[in-house]
Amino acid sequence: MGWSTREVADLAGTTVNTVRHYHRVGLLEMPERLSNGYKSYEVRHLVDLLRIRRLRELGVPVHQIDRVAAGDDRAAAALEDIDAELAATIERLQEARAQIRTIADGATTADLPPGFENLGSRLTATDRSLMLIYSQVYDDEAMRDIRAMLESDPEDVRVDFDALPPDADEETRRALAVRYAVGLAHDLKAYPWLRDPLAHHKRRPQITWEMVAESVAALYNPAQLDVIARATAVATATVEASEE
Numbered sequence: 406m407g408w409s410t411r412e413v414a415d416l417a418g419t420t421v422n423t424v425r426h427y428h429r430v431g432l433l434e435m436p437e438r439l440s441n442g443y444k445s446y447e448v449r450h451l452v453d454l455l456r457i458r459r460l461r462e463l464g465v466p467v468h469q470i471d472r473v474a475a476g477d478d479r480a481a482a483a484l485e486d487i488d489a490e491l492a493a494t495i496e497r498l499q500e501a502r503a504q505i506r507t508i509a510d511g512a513t514t515a516d517l518p519p520g521f522e523n524l525g526s527r528l529t530a531t532d533r534s535l536m537l538i539y540s541q542v543y544d545d546e547a548m549r550d551i552r553a554m555l556e557s558d559p560e561d562v563r564v565d566f567d568a569l570p571p572d573a574d575e576e577t578r579r580a581l582a583v584r585y586a587v588g589l590a591h592d593l594k595a596y597p598w599l600r601d602p603l604a605h606h607k608r609r610p611q612i613t614w615e616m617v618a619e620s621v622a623a624l625y626n627p628a629q630l631d632v633i634a635r636a637t638a639v640a641t642a643t644v645e646a647s648e649e
Contacts (some may be wrong), residue, residue, distance in 0.1 A: 407436065407445030417454040424454065432457055432470055464491050520548065524555055529567050531624045538620045542613050547605035550596045559588055571626035578628055582635035589640035600641075 414421045427433035433453055436444045460470050465487055472483035500519070517525055517533055518540035528536070532555075540548060562584050569581065598604045606613035622630065 407447050410444055410446070413446040413451055413454065416451055417458055419454065419458055427457060430467060432467065518548065520552055524552065527555070535620060535624055538616065542606060542616055544605045544607055547598065554592050554596070562588060566629060566632065569628050569632065571628050573628040578631050578635065582632045582639065585632055585636035586639035586643065589636050590643045593640055593644045
């Protein structure tokens with residue numbers, strides 16, 4: 406006497422839906438039906454189901470199981486590919502564990518992209534938010550440059566900029582923009598791509614530009630945005646003059 410779908414699923418330690426899925430994708434042969442219309446699974450179906458489950462536990466994707474089960478050169482190649490994928494996954498998980506340990510120990514916060522952990526104490530909540538957004542916009546090379554820029558930023562200018570109230574007067578904005586422009590001019594020379602930030606984008610140019618522009622506008626107050634605009638104009642003019 407054979408087993409029902411639920412019985413064979415229980416014997417294999419899986420679910421009825423999983424068994425049905427394996428039928429749909431062609432991994433598990435459909436059993437004969439009894440006179441009452443119910444499926445009747447035999448030992449061979451159970452063995453096949455256990456074999457599939459074993460391969461799934463080893464990390465073999467469903468679409469690769471046929472290749473692995475073939476037992477020929479295709480199987481060896483598939484296993485090599487899967488082993489490489491598992492190695493990469495292990496590396497990512499180990500890196501994730503290290504970062505979680507750093508956060509748990511209080512050395513950094515959870516709202517910083519990888520590589521920025523040592524800057525946690527120097528960055529405001531606004532800065533950290535912007536770095537997370539940048540990590541989705543710019544490639545690894547650009548993020549390394551941005552980290553270097555943050556590390557070399559004059560502390561006094563950053564503190565004054567972060568503390569700038571939205572209703573700061575004209576003279577305060579002008580003076581801070583001049584100071585801000587000094588470091589910005591240095592960065593524009595050291596990292597020429599800043600004048601064409603789309604050169605290091607990871608997404609479509611229009612999406613990148615809109616994402617950065619909207620994020621900056623939302624995260625900084627009107628006085629800070631004014632200082633950024635003035636400083637950018639001064640720094641750009643300074644760099645262009647030095648190149649003539």
